[in-house]
Amino acid sequence: MRNRRALLIETPTERAVRSDVQRNRALLLEAAASVFSERGVDASLEEVARRAKVGIGTLYRHFPTREALLVAACDDRLLALAQQSRDYAGTPVRALARFFERIVDHASMYRGLAESFGMVLQSGSPGCHATTEEGRRLLERAQREGEVKSDISIDDVLAMTAAISIAASQSADDEKRIGRLVQMLVDGLRPRLGPSASAKPGGGGKRVISRRTRGG
Amino acid sequence: MRNRRALLIETPTERAVRSDVQRNRALLLEAAASVFSERGVDASLEEVARRAKVGIGTLYRHFPTREALLVAACDDRLLALAQQSRDYAGTPVRALARFFERIVDHASMYRGLAESFGMVLQSGSPGCHATTEEGRRLLERAQREGEVKSDISIDDVLAMTAAISIAASQSADDEKRIGRLVQMLVDGLRPRLGPSASAKPGGGGKRVISRRTRGG
DNA sequence: CCACGATACGGAGGCTTGCTCCGTTTTAAT
DNA sequence: ATTAAAACGGAGCAAGCCTCCGTATCGTGG
Numbered sequence A, B: 001m002r003n004r005r006a007l008l009i010e011t012p013t014e015r016a017v018r019s020d021v022q023r024n025r026a027l028l029l030e031a032a033a034s035v036f037s038e039r040g041v042d043a044s045l046e047e048v049a050r051r052a053k054v055g056i057g058t059l060y061r062h063f064p065t066r067e068a069l070l071v072a073a074c075d076d077r078l079l080a081l082a083q084q085s086r087d088y089a090g091t092p093v094r095a096l097a098r099f100f101e102r103i104v105d106h107a108s109m110y111r112g113l114a115e116s117f118g119m120v121l122q123s124g125s126p127g128c129h130a131t132t133e134e135g136r137r138l139l140e141r142a143q144r145e146g147e148v149k150s151d152i153s154i155d156d157v158l159a160m161t162a163a164i165s166i167a168a169s170q171s172a173d174d175e176k177r178i179g180r181l182v183q184m185l186v187d188g189l190r191p192r193l194g195p196s197a198s199a200k201p202g203g204g205g206k207r208v209i210s211r212r213t214r215g216g
Numbered sequence C: 001c002c003a004c005g006a007t008a009c010g011g012a013g014g015c016t017t018g019c020t021c022c023g024t025t026t027t028a029a030t
Numbered sequence D: 001a002t003t004a005a006a007a008c009g010g011a012g013c014a015a016g017c018c019t020c021c022g023t024a025t026c027g028t029g030g
Helices: A018-040 A045-052 A054-063 A068-089 A090-109 A115-122 A126-144 A156-167 A178-188 B019-040 B045-052 B054-062 B066-087 B092-107 B113-118 B125-143 B154-169 B177-189
Strands: none
Touching: A018 A045, A018 A054, A018 A068, A018 A090, A045 A054, A045 A068, A054 A068, A054 A156, A068 A115, A068 A126, A090 A115, A090 A156, A090 A178, A090 B019, A115 A156, A115 B154, A126 A156, A156 A178, A156 B113, A156 B154, A156 B177, A178 B066, A178 B154, A178 B177, B019 B045, B019 B054, B045 B054, B045 B066, B066 B092, B066 B125, B092 B113, B092 B125, B092 B177, B113 B154, B125 B154, B154 B177
């Protein structure tokens, strides 16, 4: 696993991080990845410890909750996902759609992950942060170009994406469902009256406001 | 002579349903409702049995899995939900939106229910069936009137609704999120170019096809 | 190189819950 | 009242979670 540099804090008076700590953390992450892959995110944590060849106490010292372990075991991939998205070509809307699809793919990395994915996205881990910010960038770009309604927030959109992940994971029978649901989401983001070719990149926020007001 | 009573029953060779069976089933459902309300759907089933004043074995005989109990404990409400929707006034799209919101509300009846709600909706129970059919009716009406794209399936839409329930349940901080997410879903259902005011009753599936194809 | 204090390790053990199995009890029919 | 089918109850075992504390390991200063 990656050589994870120490976190931020490092006061002169503190000792160096012990080597066994780093090693065990890496072993645990590796074991968690393999166990979660095989048995899903509800797998026994004792099994993870066993496979990492450390005691269960060590596991809990490193990762006080199952969620903490899960987040840590997802984070590298999430970080990579955020970085790759910078290469997406095509219209802003296309890029958004691809980004969403990648997230949904990621959320099916482990069986049962989708259900916890909303929590993962709120954990504040590096990968989570990077993904949120990348989503925000793509969304705001699309909004600036008038391709997406301006009153949409990245939080809601990511919540919807997490929701789609769950919906997709609960019906394994239909492979294409993910694509259809993402498309539904994206369609829902667009301004109601077609962005006829007049959508010029230059203009700052073309307020094409959906006339639909809730409350009826 | 043999089986006088049995005349009322389909198969002559079957005995009447024992009274304790009915009583215990009712007690269990009542207890389940109260325990799930207090402690969420992950509550201990032994607690349910205890509160119903039956043995744990009896609980498992009546409801072999937690899911079976949960479905049974939801079904009345689901049935009612399906029936109430017939009164919804307003445009087809408005009625759909309200219907979705009611479903999401229902899915938050017990803490943790949202996560299992997709499964509940596939259980084939009477309430589940009624809800699905009512959703289908509302959707197809909207589609006939050109208010919703014709290539949308009720299964996808219900899957999304269940997923929104989960997303909403995971961020309790924001009360209005449900409304916004449902609105996003509904917006995604509508044809891309505003609904021409003329509601066409005759035409079967109108082909206002969104030309968006995946791939590329 | 060694001694030592700080830190981390390991896993036994206590607890909760799930679920099964089978001797006992209740029920409906005769 | 008798009887056999059906349902009941709960002991008991398996599995998992998480804590606690005696023991082992590490980095450092002498």
